[in-house]
Amino acid sequence: MTVTSQTWLITGASSGLGKSLASEALRAGYKVIGTTRDVGKAAASYPDFSENGGIWIDLDPAQNDSYDRFVKCSQEHNVDVLVNNAGYAFIGGVEDTSESEVRDQMDVNFYGPLRAVRACLPVMREKGSGHVILISSGAGFIARPGRATYSASKFGIEAVHESLSHEVKTLGIKVLIVEPGAFRTPFSSRIITPARFDNGFSEAYKGTAVEQMVVGSRQLTSIPDYVKGDPDKAARAIIKATVAGYDYLRMPLGTDCVIALESKIADLQRDLEATRSIATSTDVD
Template identity: 40%
Template sequence: MAAVWFITGVSSGLGTEIALQALSSNQRVIGTVRSRTKAASQVSTIENKGGRILELDVTDAAACPAVFKKAESLYGQINVLVNNAGYSLLGAVEDLGDEEARTQMETNFFGPHRLIRAALPGFRARKSGTIVNITSVAGIDGLPSCGLYAASKFALEGLSESLARETAPFNINVLIVEPGAFRTNFLSAIALPNKPHTEDYKTVKAVFDKFSTMAGQQPGDPAKAAARIFEAVSGQGMAGHLKGKVLRMPLGDDCVERFEVKIKSMGEDLENVTEVARSTSF
Protein backbone atom coordinates (compact mmCIF):
# COMPACT_ATOMS: atom_id res chain seq x y z
CA MET A 1 0.00 0.00 0.00
CA ALA A 2 1.35 3.43 -0.95
CA ALA A 3 2.45 5.60 1.94
CA VAL A 4 0.90 9.04 2.36
CA TRP A 5 3.41 11.88 2.69
CA PHE A 6 2.56 15.29 4.20
CA ILE A 7 5.30 17.74 3.15
CA THR A 8 5.40 21.40 4.12
CA GLY A 9 6.98 24.07 1.95
CA VAL A 10 6.70 22.38 -1.46
CA SER A 11 6.71 25.72 -3.28
CA SER A 12 10.42 25.50 -4.09
CA GLY A 13 13.73 23.75 -3.62
CA LEU A 14 14.04 20.64 -1.53
CA GLY A 15 10.32 20.54 -0.70
CA THR A 16 9.37 20.40 -4.37
CA GLU A 17 11.98 17.73 -5.06
CA ILE A 18 10.92 15.50 -2.15
CA ALA A 19 7.31 15.70 -3.32
CA LEU A 20 8.24 14.79 -6.89
CA GLN A 21 10.52 11.97 -5.74
CA ALA A 22 7.76 10.44 -3.63
CA LEU A 23 5.22 10.78 -6.44
CA SER A 24 7.57 9.18 -8.95
CA SER A 25 7.85 6.23 -6.55
CA ASN A 26 4.06 5.77 -6.50
CA GLN A 27 3.56 7.34 -3.09
CA ARG A 28 0.68 9.65 -2.25
CA VAL A 29 1.69 13.23 -1.53
CA ILE A 30 -0.06 16.13 0.16
CA GLY A 31 2.08 19.25 0.00
CA THR A 32 1.58 22.64 1.55
CA VAL A 33 2.29 26.13 0.26
CA ARG A 34 1.53 29.48 1.80
CA SER A 35 -0.11 30.70 -1.40
CA ARG A 36 -1.30 28.65 -4.37
CA THR A 37 -1.17 31.79 -6.50
CA LYS A 38 2.44 32.67 -5.68
CA ALA A 39 3.53 29.04 -6.09
CA ALA A 40 1.34 28.39 -9.16
CA SER A 41 4.08 26.71 -11.20
CA GLN A 42 5.11 24.25 -8.49
CA VAL A 43 1.47 23.60 -7.54
CA SER A 44 0.67 22.74 -11.15
CA THR A 45 3.70 20.46 -11.49
CA ILE A 46 2.90 18.53 -8.31
CA GLU A 47 -0.82 18.25 -9.01
CA ASN A 48 -0.19 17.10 -12.57
CA LYS A 49 1.88 14.24 -11.09
CA GLY A 50 -1.01 13.24 -8.85
CA GLY A 51 -0.17 15.21 -5.70
CA ARG A 52 -2.56 17.26 -3.61
CA ILE A 53 -1.87 20.81 -2.41
CA LEU A 54 -3.20 22.59 0.67
CA GLU A 55 -2.47 26.14 1.77
CA LEU A 56 -0.75 26.50 5.14
CA ASP A 57 1.25 29.15 6.93
CA VAL A 58 3.07 27.19 9.64
CA THR A 59 3.19 30.29 11.85
CA ASP A 60 -0.61 30.13 12.15
CA ALA A 61 -1.11 28.13 15.35
CA ALA A 62 -4.77 27.31 14.68
CA ALA A 63 -4.26 26.40 11.04
CA CYS A 64 -1.60 23.74 11.61
CA PRO A 65 -3.76 21.11 13.32
CA ALA A 66 -6.77 21.99 11.14
CA VAL A 67 -4.87 21.58 7.88
CA PHE A 68 -3.21 18.39 9.09
CA LYS A 69 -6.63 16.96 10.00
CA LYS A 70 -7.90 17.88 6.53
CA ALA A 71 -4.87 16.15 5.00
CA GLU A 72 -5.58 13.01 7.03
CA SER A 73 -9.13 12.97 5.70
CA LEU A 74 -7.99 12.93 2.07
CA TYR A 75 -6.52 9.42 2.23
CA GLY A 76 -7.57 8.28 5.70
CA GLN A 77 -4.15 8.70 7.31
CA ILE A 78 -0.69 10.22 7.06
CA ASN A 79 2.36 7.94 7.20
CA VAL A 80 5.23 10.40 6.74
CA LEU A 81 5.42 13.99 8.01
CA VAL A 82 8.17 16.09 6.43
CA ASN A 83 8.76 19.44 8.15
CA ASN A 84 10.53 21.32 5.38
CA ALA A 85 9.04 24.83 5.40
CA GLY A 86 11.44 27.44 6.69
CA TYR A 87 13.58 30.44 5.88
CA SER A 88 16.86 32.01 6.96
CA LEU A 89 17.24 35.33 8.78
CA LEU A 90 20.89 36.36 8.68
CA GLY A 91 22.69 39.07 10.58
CA ALA A 92 24.86 39.73 13.60
CA VAL A 93 23.14 38.66 16.82
CA GLU A 94 23.43 42.23 18.09
CA ASP A 95 21.49 43.51 15.06
CA LEU A 96 18.53 41.13 15.29
CA GLY A 97 15.40 42.37 17.05
CA ASP A 98 12.81 40.60 19.18
CA GLU A 99 10.08 40.48 16.54
CA GLU A 100 12.47 39.17 13.91
CA ALA A 101 13.65 36.50 16.34
CA ARG A 102 10.08 35.45 17.11
CA THR A 103 9.19 35.14 13.42
CA GLN A 104 12.29 33.04 12.74
CA MET A 105 11.48 30.68 15.61
CA GLU A 106 7.76 30.57 14.74
CA THR A 107 8.55 29.38 11.23
CA ASN A 108 11.50 27.07 11.80
CA PHE A 109 10.67 25.63 15.23
CA PHE A 110 7.13 26.23 16.48
CA GLY A 111 5.58 25.37 13.10
CA PRO A 112 7.19 21.92 12.99
CA HIS A 113 6.35 21.39 16.67
CA ARG A 114 2.67 22.11 15.97
CA LEU A 115 2.54 19.63 13.10
CA ILE A 116 4.39 16.97 15.08
CA ARG A 117 1.77 17.30 17.82
CA ALA A 118 -0.98 16.99 15.21
CA ALA A 119 0.58 13.86 13.68
CA LEU A 120 1.47 11.90 16.80
CA PRO A 121 -1.99 10.69 17.92
CA GLY A 122 -2.52 8.89 14.60
CA PHE A 123 1.04 7.60 14.48
CA ARG A 124 0.79 6.24 18.03
CA ALA A 125 -2.59 4.62 17.37
CA ARG A 126 -1.20 2.77 14.34
CA LYS A 127 2.19 2.19 15.99
CA SER A 128 3.95 3.36 12.87
CA GLY A 129 5.00 6.57 11.18
CA THR A 130 8.00 8.67 10.22
CA ILE A 131 8.79 12.28 11.10
CA VAL A 132 11.42 13.97 8.94
CA ASN A 133 12.66 17.29 10.25
CA ILE A 134 14.71 19.25 7.71
CA THR A 135 17.21 21.29 9.66
CA SER A 136 20.56 22.37 8.20
CA VAL A 137 24.29 22.08 8.62
CA ALA A 138 23.64 25.24 10.65
CA GLY A 139 21.81 22.99 13.09
CA ILE A 140 25.15 21.52 14.18
CA ASP A 141 27.57 24.34 13.28
CA GLY A 142 26.58 27.99 13.54
CA LEU A 143 28.54 30.40 11.35
CA PRO A 144 28.84 34.15 11.94
CA SER A 145 25.62 35.86 10.73
CA CYS A 146 23.58 32.67 11.32
CA GLY A 147 22.91 33.10 15.03
CA LEU A 148 19.11 33.07 14.96
CA TYR A 149 18.82 30.72 12.02
CA ALA A 150 21.20 28.29 13.74
CA ALA A 151 19.28 28.72 17.01
CA SER A 152 16.03 27.72 15.30
CA LYS A 153 17.66 24.66 13.75
CA PHE A 154 19.53 23.69 16.95
CA ALA A 155 16.15 23.89 18.71
CA LEU A 156 14.51 21.59 16.18
CA GLU A 157 17.40 19.15 16.48
CA GLY A 158 17.11 19.10 20.27
CA LEU A 159 13.38 18.50 20.07
CA SER A 160 13.99 15.73 17.53
CA GLU A 161 16.49 13.94 19.79
CA SER A 162 14.02 13.78 22.66
CA LEU A 163 11.14 12.99 20.32
CA ALA A 164 13.00 10.02 18.83
CA ARG A 165 13.47 8.52 22.30
CA GLU A 166 9.88 9.18 23.32
CA THR A 167 8.34 7.66 20.19
CA ALA A 168 10.64 4.66 19.67
CA PRO A 169 8.33 2.35 21.69
CA PHE A 170 5.54 3.17 19.20
CA ASN A 171 7.64 2.21 16.17
CA ILE A 172 7.76 5.87 15.08
CA ASN A 173 10.97 6.87 13.33
CA VAL A 174 12.47 10.36 13.54
CA LEU A 175 15.01 11.52 10.96
CA ILE A 176 16.92 14.80 11.15
CA VAL A 177 18.10 15.87 7.68
CA GLU A 178 20.97 18.36 7.63
CA PRO A 179 21.58 19.72 4.13
CA GLY A 180 24.69 21.69 3.30
CA ALA A 181 24.74 24.07 0.32
CA PHE A 182 22.28 22.86 -2.31
CA ARG A 183 21.37 24.65 -5.52
CA THR A 184 17.98 26.01 -4.55
CA ASN A 185 16.67 29.55 -4.11
CA PHE A 186 17.62 29.43 -0.41
CA LEU A 187 20.40 32.04 -0.66
CA SER A 188 18.35 34.40 -2.82
CA ALA A 189 15.48 34.25 -0.29
CA ILE A 190 17.57 35.18 2.76
CA ALA A 191 15.95 37.76 5.06
CA LEU A 192 18.07 40.54 6.58
CA PRO A 193 17.47 42.45 9.82
CA ASN A 194 15.72 45.80 9.85
CA LYS A 195 18.67 47.34 11.69
CA PRO A 196 21.63 48.31 9.49
CA HIS A 197 24.63 45.99 9.70
CA THR A 198 27.06 46.93 12.49
CA GLU A 199 30.30 47.44 10.58
CA ASP A 200 32.49 46.16 13.42
CA TYR A 201 31.36 42.60 12.65
CA LYS A 202 33.79 41.84 9.85
CA THR A 203 33.21 38.09 10.19
CA VAL A 204 29.52 38.61 9.45
CA LYS A 205 30.33 40.68 6.36
CA ALA A 206 32.69 37.95 5.17
CA VAL A 207 29.93 35.34 5.36
CA PHE A 208 27.51 37.64 3.51
CA ASP A 209 30.10 38.11 0.76
CA LYS A 210 30.67 34.35 0.53
CA PHE A 211 26.95 33.63 0.31
CA SER A 212 26.48 36.24 -2.44
CA THR A 213 29.10 34.53 -4.61
CA MET A 214 27.66 31.07 -3.92
CA ALA A 215 24.10 31.79 -5.11
CA GLY A 216 23.44 29.58 -8.10
CA GLN A 217 26.79 27.84 -7.69
CA GLN A 218 26.03 25.59 -4.70
CA PRO A 219 27.53 22.13 -5.20
CA GLY A 220 24.55 20.13 -3.92
CA ASP A 221 21.94 18.67 -6.29
CA PRO A 222 18.51 18.96 -4.60
CA ALA A 223 17.05 16.12 -6.70
CA LYS A 224 19.76 13.77 -5.43
CA ALA A 225 19.20 14.96 -1.85
CA ALA A 226 15.47 14.26 -2.23
CA ALA A 227 16.24 10.78 -3.55
CA ARG A 228 18.48 9.97 -0.58
CA ILE A 229 15.83 11.24 1.87
CA PHE A 230 13.13 9.17 0.19
CA GLU A 231 15.34 6.08 0.29
CA ALA A 232 16.17 6.52 3.98
CA VAL A 233 12.46 6.82 4.80
CA SER A 234 11.19 4.06 2.53
CA GLY A 235 14.00 1.56 3.04
CA GLN A 236 14.69 1.39 -0.70
CA GLY A 237 17.72 2.21 -2.84
CA MET A 238 21.17 3.51 -1.96
CA ALA A 239 20.21 4.94 1.44
CA GLY A 240 17.58 2.33 2.23
CA HIS A 241 19.77 0.59 4.78
CA LEU A 242 19.58 3.74 6.95
CA LYS A 243 15.84 3.38 7.61
CA GLY A 244 15.31 3.37 11.36
CA LYS A 245 19.07 3.10 11.96
CA VAL A 246 20.22 6.72 12.08
CA LEU A 247 18.88 9.86 13.73
CA ARG A 248 20.92 12.35 11.70
CA MET A 249 21.39 12.46 7.96
CA PRO A 250 23.98 15.05 6.86
CA LEU A 251 23.83 15.77 3.13
CA GLY A 252 26.61 17.24 1.00
CA ASP A 253 30.39 17.22 1.09
CA ASP A 254 30.44 20.58 2.88
CA CYS A 255 28.10 19.29 5.58
CA VAL A 256 30.21 16.20 6.19
CA GLU A 257 33.35 18.35 6.47
CA ARG A 258 31.74 20.75 8.95
CA PHE A 259 30.40 17.77 10.91
CA GLU A 260 33.92 16.38 11.18
CA VAL A 261 35.37 19.71 12.34
CA LYS A 262 32.59 20.11 14.91
CA ILE A 263 33.08 16.59 16.29
CA LYS A 264 36.84 17.18 16.56
CA SER A 265 36.30 20.52 18.31
CA MET A 266 33.83 19.01 20.79
CA GLY A 267 36.21 16.14 21.48
CA GLU A 268 39.04 18.58 22.19
CA ASP A 269 36.82 20.64 24.50
CA LEU A 270 35.79 17.52 26.39
CA GLU A 271 39.37 16.34 26.74
CA ASN A 272 40.52 19.75 27.99
CA VAL A 273 37.72 20.20 30.50
CA THR A 274 37.21 16.63 31.77
CA GLU A 275 39.32 17.04 34.91
CA VAL A 276 37.58 20.31 35.75
CA ALA A 277 34.15 18.83 35.01
CA ARG A 278 34.76 15.83 37.25
CA SER A 279 35.92 18.07 40.10
CA THR A 280 32.41 19.37 40.78
CA SER A 281 30.74 16.32 42.37
CA PHE A 282 30.11 16.02 46.12
Protein backbone atom coordinates in the same frame (compact mmCIF):
# COMPACT_ATOMS: atom_id res chain seq x y z
CA MET B 1 0.39 -0.77 5.24
CA THR B 2 2.30 -1.33 2.01
CA VAL B 3 4.97 1.25 1.26
CA THR B 4 3.26 2.49 -1.92
CA SER B 5 0.02 3.26 -0.08
CA GLN B 6 1.82 5.75 2.16
CA THR B 7 0.66 9.34 2.42
CA TRP B 8 3.40 11.99 2.67
CA LEU B 9 2.75 15.49 4.04
CA ILE B 10 5.52 17.88 2.95
CA THR B 11 5.60 21.48 4.20
CA GLY B 12 6.90 24.14 1.80
CA ALA B 13 6.58 21.83 -1.22
CA SER B 14 6.47 24.60 -3.81
CA SER B 15 10.21 24.94 -4.34
CA GLY B 16 13.69 23.62 -3.64
CA LEU B 17 14.12 20.52 -1.49
CA GLY B 18 10.37 20.27 -0.74
CA LYS B 19 9.54 20.32 -4.44
CA SER B 20 12.19 17.67 -5.20
CA LEU B 21 10.87 15.48 -2.39
CA ALA B 22 7.29 15.91 -3.58
CA SER B 23 8.26 14.95 -7.15
CA GLU B 24 10.27 11.91 -6.05
CA ALA B 25 7.56 10.78 -3.63
CA LEU B 26 4.91 11.02 -6.35
CA ARG B 27 7.20 9.11 -8.71
CA ALA B 28 7.56 6.41 -6.03
CA GLY B 29 3.76 6.04 -6.06
CA TYR B 30 2.94 7.74 -2.76
CA LYS B 31 0.02 10.06 -2.12
CA VAL B 32 1.54 13.50 -1.50
CA ILE B 33 0.04 16.50 0.28
CA GLY B 34 2.08 19.68 -0.13
CA THR B 35 1.64 22.82 1.95
CA THR B 36 2.30 26.29 0.60
CA ARG B 37 1.37 29.83 1.60
CA ASP B 38 0.09 30.55 -1.92
CA VAL B 39 -1.60 27.72 -3.79
CA GLY B 40 -2.12 29.81 -6.95
CA LYS B 41 1.57 30.64 -7.18
CA ALA B 42 2.66 27.10 -6.29
CA ALA B 43 0.31 25.55 -8.87
CA ALA B 44 1.59 27.93 -11.56
CA SER B 45 5.29 27.35 -10.82
CA TYR B 46 4.97 23.60 -10.24
CA PRO B 47 2.05 22.36 -12.43
CA ASP B 48 3.35 18.75 -12.50
CA PHE B 49 2.47 18.37 -8.83
CA SER B 50 -1.33 18.39 -9.30
CA GLU B 51 -1.07 16.67 -12.69
CA ASN B 52 0.68 13.74 -10.99
CA GLY B 53 -1.91 13.52 -8.21
CA GLY B 54 -0.37 15.86 -5.60
CA ILE B 55 -2.76 17.82 -3.40
CA TRP B 56 -1.98 21.43 -2.44
CA ILE B 57 -3.00 22.75 0.96
CA ASP B 58 -2.98 26.47 1.64
CA LEU B 59 -1.21 26.44 5.01
CA ASP B 60 1.45 28.61 6.63
CA PRO B 61 3.07 26.61 9.46
CA ALA B 62 4.15 29.88 11.10
CA GLN B 63 0.54 30.98 11.74
CA ASN B 64 -1.19 30.24 15.04
CA ASP B 65 -4.05 28.36 13.33
CA SER B 66 -1.66 25.89 11.69
CA TYR B 67 -1.89 23.31 14.50
CA ASP B 68 -5.65 22.86 13.94
CA ARG B 69 -5.15 22.78 10.19
CA PHE B 70 -2.36 20.16 10.47
CA VAL B 71 -4.67 18.05 12.70
CA LYS B 72 -7.45 18.23 10.09
CA CYS B 73 -5.04 17.35 7.28
CA SER B 74 -3.45 14.48 9.19
CA GLN B 75 -6.87 12.96 10.01
CA GLU B 76 -8.45 13.54 6.57
CA HIS B 77 -5.48 12.12 4.68
CA ASN B 78 -4.28 9.57 7.24
CA VAL B 79 -0.71 10.91 7.03
CA ASP B 80 2.10 8.33 7.37
CA VAL B 81 5.15 10.51 6.70
CA LEU B 82 5.52 14.11 7.84
CA VAL B 83 8.35 16.11 6.29
CA ASN B 84 9.01 19.36 8.16
CA ASN B 85 10.74 21.20 5.35
CA ALA B 86 9.45 24.82 5.12
CA GLY B 87 12.03 27.29 6.32
CA TYR B 88 14.27 30.26 5.57
CA ALA B 89 17.50 31.69 6.92
CA PHE B 90 17.98 34.94 8.77
CA ILE B 91 21.63 36.05 8.64
CA GLY B 92 22.85 38.84 10.91
CA GLY B 93 24.99 39.59 13.94
CA VAL B 94 23.58 38.86 17.40
CA GLU B 95 23.76 42.53 18.41
CA ASP B 96 22.26 43.75 15.14
CA THR B 97 19.25 41.42 15.17
CA SER B 98 15.96 42.62 16.66
CA GLU B 99 13.84 40.43 18.91
CA SER B 100 11.00 40.48 16.37
CA GLU B 101 13.38 39.19 13.68
CA VAL B 102 14.31 36.31 16.01
CA ARG B 103 10.61 35.62 16.72
CA ASP B 104 9.77 35.58 12.99
CA GLN B 105 12.56 33.04 12.40
CA MET B 106 11.38 30.89 15.31
CA ASP B 107 7.76 31.03 14.10
CA VAL B 108 8.74 29.50 10.77
CA ASN B 109 11.67 27.20 11.63
CA PHE B 110 10.73 26.16 15.19
CA TYR B 111 7.05 26.62 16.08
CA GLY B 112 5.81 25.64 12.61
CA PRO B 113 7.49 22.20 12.62
CA LEU B 114 6.60 21.70 16.30
CA ARG B 115 2.90 22.29 15.54
CA ALA B 116 3.05 19.87 12.60
CA VAL B 117 4.68 17.15 14.72
CA ARG B 118 2.19 17.48 17.60
CA ALA B 119 -0.72 17.45 15.15
CA CYS B 120 0.42 14.41 13.15
CA LEU B 121 1.53 12.15 16.01
CA PRO B 122 -1.93 10.94 17.16
CA VAL B 123 -2.76 9.42 13.75
CA MET B 124 0.69 7.77 13.55
CA ARG B 125 0.39 6.43 17.11
CA GLU B 126 -3.02 4.97 16.33
CA LYS B 127 -1.53 3.13 13.34
CA GLY B 128 1.63 2.14 15.22
CA SER B 129 3.78 3.39 12.34
CA GLY B 130 5.04 6.54 10.68
CA HIS B 131 8.04 8.74 9.95
CA VAL B 132 8.72 12.26 11.17
CA ILE B 133 11.41 13.83 9.00
CA LEU B 134 12.98 17.19 9.80
CA ILE B 135 14.85 19.06 7.09
CA SER B 136 17.28 20.80 9.40
CA SER B 137 20.73 21.97 8.24
CA GLY B 138 24.42 21.68 9.02
CA ALA B 139 23.51 24.91 10.87
CA GLY B 140 21.47 22.71 13.20
CA PHE B 141 24.77 21.40 14.64
CA ILE B 142 27.21 24.23 13.90
CA ALA B 143 26.63 27.93 14.70
CA ARG B 144 28.78 30.06 12.41
CA PRO B 145 29.13 33.85 12.82
CA GLY B 146 26.07 35.74 11.58
CA ARG B 147 23.96 32.61 11.88
CA ALA B 148 22.96 32.73 15.54
CA THR B 149 19.25 33.19 14.81
CA TYR B 150 19.04 30.59 12.06
CA SER B 151 21.13 28.11 14.05
CA ALA B 152 19.10 28.74 17.22
CA SER B 153 15.93 27.82 15.31
CA LYS B 154 17.50 24.68 13.83
CA PHE B 155 19.34 23.59 17.04
CA GLY B 156 16.03 24.05 18.90
CA ILE B 157 13.87 22.08 16.50
CA GLU B 158 16.56 19.37 16.25
CA ALA B 159 16.33 19.02 20.04
CA VAL B 160 12.58 18.49 19.77
CA HIS B 161 13.04 15.81 17.11
CA GLU B 162 15.92 14.13 18.97
CA SER B 163 13.91 13.93 22.17
CA LEU B 164 10.87 12.74 20.22
CA SER B 165 12.91 9.97 18.60
CA HIS B 166 13.38 8.42 22.07
CA GLU B 167 9.77 9.04 23.11
CA VAL B 168 8.21 7.26 20.12
CA LYS B 169 10.76 4.46 19.68
CA THR B 170 8.41 1.87 21.17
CA LEU B 171 5.36 3.25 19.34
CA GLY B 172 6.48 2.24 15.84
CA ILE B 173 7.28 5.83 14.77
CA LYS B 174 10.72 6.75 13.39
CA VAL B 175 12.37 10.16 13.42
CA LEU B 176 14.98 11.35 10.93
CA ILE B 177 16.91 14.62 11.11
CA VAL B 178 18.31 15.57 7.71
CA GLU B 179 21.20 18.04 7.75
CA PRO B 180 21.87 19.41 4.26
CA GLY B 181 24.97 21.43 3.43
CA ALA B 182 24.62 23.96 0.60
CA PHE B 183 22.08 22.82 -2.01
CA ARG B 184 21.06 24.28 -5.35
CA THR B 185 17.66 25.73 -4.44
CA PRO B 186 16.26 29.31 -4.31
CA PHE B 187 17.05 29.28 -0.54
CA SER B 188 20.02 31.67 -0.62
CA SER B 189 18.10 34.25 -2.69
CA ARG B 190 15.49 34.39 0.12
CA ILE B 191 17.90 35.11 2.99
CA ILE B 192 16.75 37.91 5.31
CA THR B 193 19.21 40.27 7.05
CA PRO B 194 18.71 42.85 9.85
CA ALA B 195 16.21 45.44 8.55
CA ARG B 196 17.62 48.26 10.66
CA PHE B 197 20.80 48.47 8.60
CA ASP B 198 21.03 49.22 4.87
CA ASN B 199 23.96 46.81 4.50
CA GLY B 200 22.53 44.27 6.94
CA PHE B 201 25.14 45.02 9.63
CA SER B 202 26.02 47.92 11.95
CA GLU B 203 29.15 50.07 11.73
CA ALA B 204 30.59 48.31 14.82
CA TYR B 205 30.79 45.02 12.90
CA LYS B 206 32.49 46.42 9.81
CA GLY B 207 35.55 44.30 9.01
CA THR B 208 34.41 41.42 11.23
CA ALA B 209 33.13 37.93 10.46
CA VAL B 210 29.59 39.34 10.69
CA GLU B 211 30.16 41.69 7.75
CA GLN B 212 31.78 38.89 5.78
CA MET B 213 28.83 36.53 6.35
CA VAL B 214 26.09 39.12 5.77
CA VAL B 215 27.67 40.60 2.64
CA GLY B 216 28.43 37.11 1.29
CA SER B 217 24.81 36.09 1.81
CA ARG B 218 23.28 39.26 0.34
CA GLN B 219 25.35 39.13 -2.85
CA LEU B 220 23.86 35.81 -3.84
CA THR B 221 21.62 36.64 -6.81
CA SER B 222 22.43 33.31 -8.47
CA ILE B 223 23.63 29.98 -7.11
CA PRO B 224 27.46 30.05 -6.77
CA ASP B 225 29.62 27.25 -8.18
CA TYR B 226 30.76 26.13 -4.73
CA VAL B 227 27.18 25.03 -3.97
CA LYS B 228 27.36 21.37 -4.93
CA GLY B 229 24.19 19.85 -3.44
CA ASP B 230 21.67 18.37 -5.88
CA PRO B 231 18.15 18.57 -4.36
CA ASP B 232 16.82 15.68 -6.48
CA LYS B 233 19.60 13.40 -5.21
CA ALA B 234 18.85 14.55 -1.65
CA ALA B 235 15.17 13.68 -2.14
CA ARG B 236 16.03 10.21 -3.47
CA ALA B 237 18.40 9.57 -0.52
CA ILE B 238 15.65 10.50 1.97
CA ILE B 239 13.02 8.32 0.30
CA LYS B 240 15.48 5.44 0.03
CA ALA B 241 16.17 5.67 3.76
CA THR B 242 12.46 5.41 4.60
CA VAL B 243 12.09 2.37 2.34
CA ALA B 244 15.27 0.54 3.40
CA GLY B 245 14.98 1.55 7.06
CA TYR B 246 17.57 3.47 9.09
CA ASP B 247 19.18 3.05 12.49
CA TYR B 248 20.64 6.55 12.75
CA LEU B 249 19.02 9.82 13.83
CA ARG B 250 20.97 12.38 11.80
CA MET B 251 21.64 12.16 8.09
CA PRO B 252 24.05 14.83 6.78
CA LEU B 253 23.78 15.50 3.05
CA GLY B 254 26.58 16.92 0.91
CA THR B 255 30.36 16.57 1.18
CA ASP B 256 30.58 20.11 2.58
CA CYS B 257 28.31 19.12 5.46
CA VAL B 258 30.35 16.00 6.25
CA ILE B 259 33.55 18.09 6.44
CA ALA B 260 31.88 20.73 8.63
CA LEU B 261 30.42 18.10 10.97
CA GLU B 262 33.80 16.38 11.32
CA SER B 263 35.38 19.71 12.25
CA LYS B 264 32.69 20.45 14.88
CA ILE B 265 32.95 16.95 16.35
CA ALA B 266 36.76 17.40 16.62
CA ASP B 267 36.18 20.77 18.39
CA LEU B 268 33.78 19.12 20.84
CA GLN B 269 36.27 16.31 21.49
CA ARG B 270 39.08 18.83 22.04
CA ASP B 271 36.98 20.83 24.52
CA LEU B 272 36.03 17.65 26.36
CA GLU B 273 39.67 16.57 26.72
CA ALA B 274 40.69 20.09 27.82
CA THR B 275 37.99 20.20 30.52
CA ARG B 276 37.67 16.53 31.54
CA SER B 277 39.67 16.97 34.77
CA ILE B 278 37.71 20.12 35.68
CA ALA B 279 34.40 18.39 34.98
CA THR B 280 35.22 15.34 37.08
CA SER B 281 36.56 17.46 39.96
CA THR B 282 33.17 18.97 40.82
CA ASP B 283 31.35 15.84 42.08
CA VAL B 284 30.62 15.67 45.82
CA ASP B 285 33.42 14.01 47.85
